[in-house]
Amino acid sequence: MTIYFYKAYEPYGCFSNFSPHGITIEGTYWTTVEHYYQAQKFVGTPDAVIIPVIHAVETPEQAAALGRCHTRQVRSDWNEVKTKVMQQAVLKKFLTHADIREILLATGDRLLVENSPTDYFWGCGADQSGQNQLGKILMSVREEIRKLPLLSVAYD
Structure with a gap:
């Protein structure tokens, strides 16, 4: 059975980047x-001054809005590195928080x-035809965590 997730307050909300x-x-915390993720878009660009602003905002919604502003210049390699940036952050999240690591492994x-009804890259989109890159990353992270000797013992 497929597990669908989206909003941080819904079931499996810990899979959301907004959790x-x-x-x-x-x-840096x-x-x-x-x-x-949103801050990494601007590393090494003239708009890197927005990074501490993104870091300091209270909510992930605010961070997303700042990162999605189309008047700012994102790094030239963003399309090539964005999935790797997300993979690194998601892995770190599940290695850091044992409670949600258990949910993922379960x-x-x-x-x-x-x-996501609107995101056809990270999510499945309204018609389920999206790439689901975030779901793929989560499944990859799940496999990577299973291979770690100290963490996998508790789940054998």
């Missing part, structure tokens, strides 16, 4: 994966789908 599970990457081999 309140902070991460520390390269010595980010309130949510969404904060980190999904077994079920298909995970971000049920």
Whole structure:
């Protein structure tokens, strides 16, 4: 059976990048994966001044709005690196928070789908034809965590 997720307050909401599970990457603490992801769009660009603003906003919705502003210049390699950036952040999130790691591992081999009605890259889109890249990353992270010797013992 497929597991659909979308909003952070819904079942399996911990799979959302908007869930309140902070991460520390390269010595910097980010309130949510969404904060980190949106800020990475501007690394090395003239608009990098927005990074501390994104870091400081209270909600992931605010971070997303700042990162999606089309008047700012995103890094030239963004389309090539965005999936790797997301993979790194999602892995860090589930390695950091044991409670949600258990939820992810408990999904077994079920298909995970971000049920976004508007996002056809990260989610499945309104007509289910989207790429579901976030779901694919979560399933990849689930497999990667299973291979870690210290974490997998509890789930054998």
